[in-house]
Amino acid sequence: MDISRFVCSCISISLLLLFALKKILFLLGKIIQFFLRFINVKAGILGAIIMGSIIYYINSDHPWPWPMVAALKQAVYSFFAGGIIVRLLQYFLTNIKNPYLNIPLSILFTTVITTTAVFIVHSFKGTPEPFMSTVPTMVLSPFGFLALSLRFKKENKFF
Numbered sequence: 001m002d003i004s005r006f007v008c009s010c011i012s013i014s015l016l017l018l019f020a021l022k023k024i025l026f027l028l029g030k031i032i033q034f035f036l037r038f039i040n041v042k043a044g045i046l047g048a049i050i051m052g053s054i055i056y057y058i059n060s061d062h063p064w065p066w067p068m069v070a071a072l073k074q075a076v077y078s079f080f081a082g083g084i085i086v087r088l089l090q091y092f093l094t095n096i097k098n099p100y101l102n103i104p105l106s107i108l109f110t111t112v113i114t115t116t117a118v119f120i121v122h123s124f125k126g127t128p129e130p131f132m133s134t135v136p137t138m139v140l141s142p143f144g145f146l147a148l149s150l151r152f153k154k155e156n157k158f159f
Contacts, residue, residue, distance in 0.1 A: 035083075040090075043148070044083030048075040051082075054136050055127075062128040070127040077121050085110050089145055093152055103153070107145040114141045 052075030
């Protein structure tokens, strides 16, 4: 009698775990769909590595752990916000119909959004040089968005 109860308990637990695993995999699939639809993951990873490294260097004169705090904030921000903003750039390129203003306005909108968001993130406690940590974004993002715009136009990679 004890063995049959043990076997039934094992089967019940196994079925419950399989059901839970199925639900977890379903939710994981939804999260991945979200990432692929609203975040350009490749751009997010590249931006996180590049900008995190630059921000660490800018703040490296300050005592530990503040340069790392600033770099990690920038890296996480660059992955999520950068990935979303690159998708937003693709959206603007698709929906601004004027062929002469399409690329310039897309670059302007995404640069203003990016620069403002970066300054806000670095203005929170933990970044020793918030304005100086925003300067690379102000300088580099228009060129990056121009390169991406031309590449997306050439490859017809829109939404």
